[in-house]
Amino acid sequence: MSTDEVGLATDHEAELDRLRTKKEQILYALDHMPRGSSVEDVRRWLSKKGQQVPARSYAAPIVNDWRARNGITDTSGHIPLTPELIAKLEEAEAAALADTFAPAEPDPGPGHSPATTEPAGAKGFYLVALLSIGVSVDTSWRFFEQRLGITDTWERVALFSVMEAALVACGWAMRGGVRRDGRPGPARLVAWALTAFAAFAALSLSGPVAGTARVLLGPVLGLVMLHLALGIEIRATRHKTTTWARVGRELRERCLSLLGLGDDHRDALARTRDRAALRAAKLAIASRWTPFRTSRLRKALHASHVAHDTAQRDRMLRELGVLQHAKKLAETNQPSPW
Structure with a gap:
């Protein structure tokens, strides 16, 4: 505490000692304390000056009356709303409104679509699809030679893999359709039609037993792996509302009800x-x-x-x-x- 502060405190104590009543001491404290001081602030100030602390019930009416006469309202410990503070609040509100109604960022365009996540294990699915297409390629190579009579090597190289390339293209188109509107589109029908033709070629080439193995390990497995790798669901993800779907649900509910499993x-x-x-x-x-x-x-x-x-x-x-x-x-x- 500096010398001036010590002298000022001594003056306050001397002046308080000359006052005869507690009310006069409280009013003196209010006159020399910062505006807006509470009852507890007055009691602490008097205690620091070595005076007997008045009871809160006695000091509160005096402080409230002094506040009313000087136009000071009780803020219950909150910061009083001065004109300067109100101006700052208005500026902050205007800035918040400006941020809220700020123009949105421009659309990056079709070439910058948001990144989509691939299904888990996509790389493994791609690898299995590639291997299964190898089985289908072998079937097509032999079918073009033995059944279609294309014996020239370069001619077969140019033609035999047309079905496998079509399967890959269909899978890619199905992926785009599902991500666009939730439907695989007509590419799924084309893909299964190509799979059916591959089954015919395999059965014609190797018979029912070996041909079935060629089909299951070739185009069928490849198409399923492409579905998984490209994030395409074989079944439509939306809830079906066709007539047959409603009939199926009704029959299912009735069967469960008959069995007591409703x-x-x-x-x-x-x-x-x-x-x-x-x-x-x-x-x-x-x-x-x-x-x-x-x-x-x-x-x-x-x-x-x-x-x-x-x-x-x-x-x-x-x-x-x-x-x-x-x-x-x-x-x-x-x-x-x-």
């Missing part, structure tokens, strides 16, 4: 116990001539877990009541719906 949020144990409870209710009202009725009833009761599950026991009793009084259903009087 999606009703029950697990396998709950389904087993529910079936056992229904079976127990049916056996309870069955005739005495039902084969092994008693043993089957005991087994069903045990499987339904009705001895330990109150809800399951109530379910079984409700099933039994419905079955016992099924004949009275037609006798129930119902009000007319019209």
Whole structure:
């Protein structure tokens, strides 16, 4: 602390000692402290000056009254909004709006499309596709010589690999179609047509056994590997909504419902116990001539877990009541719906 500060503190202490009441000391502190000081600031300031610290309940009304007379509002510890601070906030808001409505970066164009990720193991798929096309190339080489009668070597070199090149082109076109609109397009049909022709050539050349091996290890395997390497899914990724797709889904749901496997949020144990409870209710009202009725009833009761599950026991009793009084259903009087 400098000499001037020591002298100023001594002057404050001397002046405070001359004041007679606590109220006068509080007002003196407010006059000599920074504007906006709180009640706790006043109490700490008086404590540093060696004065008896007034109670908060006593000092608060005096401080609030002094604030009101001097036009100072209580900010509860927050920074007061001065004109300078308001101007800075307006500048920051204007800068934020300028950044928000700034023009977007220009489109890099079709030649600079964003990079797309290849499927995992793409290089391995390419290698297998290349090897499988080698099998197809061997089949085409022999087919052109033995079946088409093209014996000139250079002529065969120029013509025999046309199918393999077409397969690669179809795979590339399918990749572009899937990435563009999610559909492989007509290239997939052409690729499978070429595969069918390769199957004909292999079977014609080597017979059913060796020809089948040439087909599976040649164009079929190559096409599948191209699908995987180029990131093409054999099945369309979109949800099919054709008529046959709806018929298939409906038949599937009905079959699952007949088997008791419909999606009703029950697990396998709950389904087993529910079936056992229904079976127990049916056996309870069955005739005495039902084969092994008693043993089957005991087994069903045990499987339904009705001895330990109150809800399951109530379910079984409700099933039994419905079955016992099924004949009275037609006798129930119902009000007319019209």
